[in-house]
Amino acid sequence: MTTTTAEPRSTEPRTAPATTAELRSADLERRIAQDPAGFRVLTGDRPTGALHLGHYFGSLRNRVRLQDLGVDVIVLIPDYQVITDRDTAERLGEYTDGLLLDYLALGIDPARSTVFTHSAVPALNQLMLPFLSLVSVAELNRNPTVKDEVAHSRQSTVSGLMLTYPVHQAADILSCKGDVVPVGLDQLPHLELTRTIARRFNERYGKLFPEPEALLSAAPLLLGTDGTKMSKSRANSIPLSATADETARLLKGATTDADRHITYDPDTRPNVASLVLLAALCLERDPHEVAAEIGDGGAAALKRTVTDAVNSHLERFRARRAEYAKDLTYVRSVLRAGNERANALAEATLDEVREAMGAFR
Ligand code: TRP
Numbered sequence: 191m192t193t194t195t196a197e198p199r200s201t202e203p204r205t206a207p208a209t210t211a212e213l214r215s216a217d218l219e220r221r222i223a224q225d226p227a228g229f230r231v232l233t234g235d236r237p238t239g240a241l242h243l244g245h246y247f248g249s250l251r252n253r254v255r256l257q258d259l260g261v262d263v264i265v266l267i268p269d270y271q272v273i274t275d276r277d278t279a280e281r282l283g284e285y286t287d288g289l290l291l292d293y294l295a296l297g298i299d300p301a302r303s304t305v306f307t308h309s310a311v312p313a314l315n316q317l318m319l320p321f322l323s324l325v326s327v328a329e330l331n332r333n334p335t336v337k338d339e340v341a342h343s344r345q346s347t348v349s350g351l352m353l354t355y356p357v358h359q360a361a362d363i364l365s366c367k368g369d370v371v372p373v374g375l376d377q378l379p380h381l382e383l384t385r386t387i388a389r390r391f392n393e394r395y396g397k398l399f400p401e402p403e404a405l406l407s408a409a410p411l412l413l414g415t416d417g418t419k420m421s422k423s424r425a426n427s428i429p430l431s432a433t434a435d436e437t438a439r440l441l442k443g444a445t446t447d448a449d450r451h452i453t454y455d456p457d458t459r460p461n462v463a464s465l466v467l468l469a470a471l472c473l474e475r476d477p478h479e480v481a482a483e484i485g486d487g488g489a490a491a492l493k494r495t496v497t498d499a500v501n502s503h504l505e506r507f508r509a510r511r512a513e514y515a516k517d518l519t520y521v522r523s524v525l526r527a528g529n530e531r532a533n534a535l536a537e538a539t540l541d542e543v544r545e546a547m548g549a550f551r
Pocket of ligand 1 (some may be wrong): 232233234235236266268271359362364373377
């Protein structure tokens, strides 16, 4: 018997086989869709700069989607984590206001979702003590994300907080018994540690904590205007808070290449591909089609297309953000109310923890 095994003719790159984490995440997504109200999401952004388009397509719009599905979404602004890799927490208030404005303008609804900061929730921070007793120094030393941050740190020594902040992150998640944590790949080691802490606590003192699961974001890799990963602490990002003119100027300065024929080829032309992808995401179109339409127009036409796409996509967001910016008293009251709820949740958890441990009253 003959079989036809001809390769399918496709211009699509082969997709890599799904990893275990991806399969688990897809299964979690199905369970959330079946019972959204049965899940609590905990997620957050360090207040170290302005949120940018990479955050928007990678995580922010996913939060709003989960909220609108009916999931209990809690957004943490982890202010204590700012001092893991820098000496001082500069402009903390300004960055925190900026995050709040972005969240509200994007559609995070304070009637349904909660926003809070670490430093306003003492019970959360106290959970760090019992949790530290559940992990070994060797485990802390092995964390690949921490190792990477140490290697890239501008500081000459590694602080105790740098080594232990993943335990603090476990306190973030477990203080409110979050069971879903949307993450990028770099955060998986931290989530693994959170699960380990939850499991060890439950084994030693009786079942109290859920083992939170990772919801992997299918984060499209958007490069910064200098061709490296877009980052809020590098000067290469396109902040959501930029005006239409600033956005045009930033995109105009983006690195491209000498080939006038525009294609979507992330492996061989990462800079051009990233711009094409950004336009495609805003236009909700296929990047190959967007590239084909620009054709021989070169970098100038590509940049015009991207700029128009980004600016019209963000028009409504910008208008809403500007409205909220006129009323910072209201914006800050959203955080105050969120902190109150986070305190109530964390205090209840801390009470249960002490009770379970039996020794502390
Ligand atoms: N460590 C995360 C980051 O650098 C931020 C963070 C702190 C976080 N606590 C968290 C994320 C709890 C999810 C859940 O991006």
